[in-house]
């Protein structure tokens with residue numbers, strides 16, 4: 391009957407006093423839930439703003455136990471984050487480490503971001519109660535400072551059926567008490583402490599749960615890979631590697647957009663909707679040495695250009711059928727940065 395597996399919970403420091411505040415909020419009875427939640431959020435905070443590691447950190451990760459294959463499994467998936475985040479994981483059993491992993495009962499969980507530095511060195515900051523690639527990505531997302539996506543305050547469509555949620559997670563296999571359910575599922579952070587995207591149904595940080603837990607029938611599917619938005623959010627938190635411009639910024643006919651490649655390796659992605667078949671010209675100005683690639687809606691690469699516009703500027707002119715296209719801009723050099731203006735005209 392249960393469609394959900396054990397789910398992860400966040401550990402927070404006693405100094406955050408999160409639980410105490412939820413207690414008081416919950417016990418106040420008629421107090422609007424959101425009010426209690428935003429109070430909690432101010433102290434708990436999130437990625438977010440207070441709990442990230444310094445950009446470029448090399449985080450040491452040590453296994454406290456586990457078999458060689460359990461450890462290799464975690465390593466294999468954890469490093470996925472560092473393709474997008476300007477952070478590296480140094481798996482080592484020598485010396486002290488910021489992240490300490492145990493394999494044991496009592497669920498899968500992690501402290502959020504740099505809270506881990508306040509845990510005694512002989513104790514784990516992350517635990518795996520079972521083995522799944524999505525769980526490794528999820529826990530490492532917490533370790534980098536990410537919160538649960540169902541607790542994202544931005545345009546979150548979920549309207550919880552709270553008694554049902556408490557009953558559901560209170561039963562096996564999780565057996566959580568109501569406070570834990572509130573803290574890991576129902577509570578929403580306030581926008582002032584989080585820095586992220588709009589609600590992302592594909593986020594690795596989202597629990598999967600059936601629609602009957604909500605009043606508005608919004609269930610979620612299980613996610614086991616980093617979504618495009620996860621990649622962008624982490625790239626914004628730790629800039630220097632992946633794309634940091636929100637993907638699919640709409641580009642409109644005769645409406646130039648000015649932006650910049652602000653970090654090495656950044657790729658800016660725009661979407662363009664063709665309403666009428668015709669010949670279109672995409673070009674940049676600004677002197678930054680860019681390359682441009684156009685993809686169709688199936689991500690098939692249609693055109694690539696480096697310098698056709700002169701002065702190191704890419705220019706692509708081609709016939710397009712009605713549909714949605716994406717335009718990707720990057721610097722010609724792997725470490726280059728600079729500003730530009732992108733435009734499209736019908737010709």
Ligand SMILES: [Zn+2]
Nearest residue numbers: 398399400538
């Ligand atoms: Zn979690």
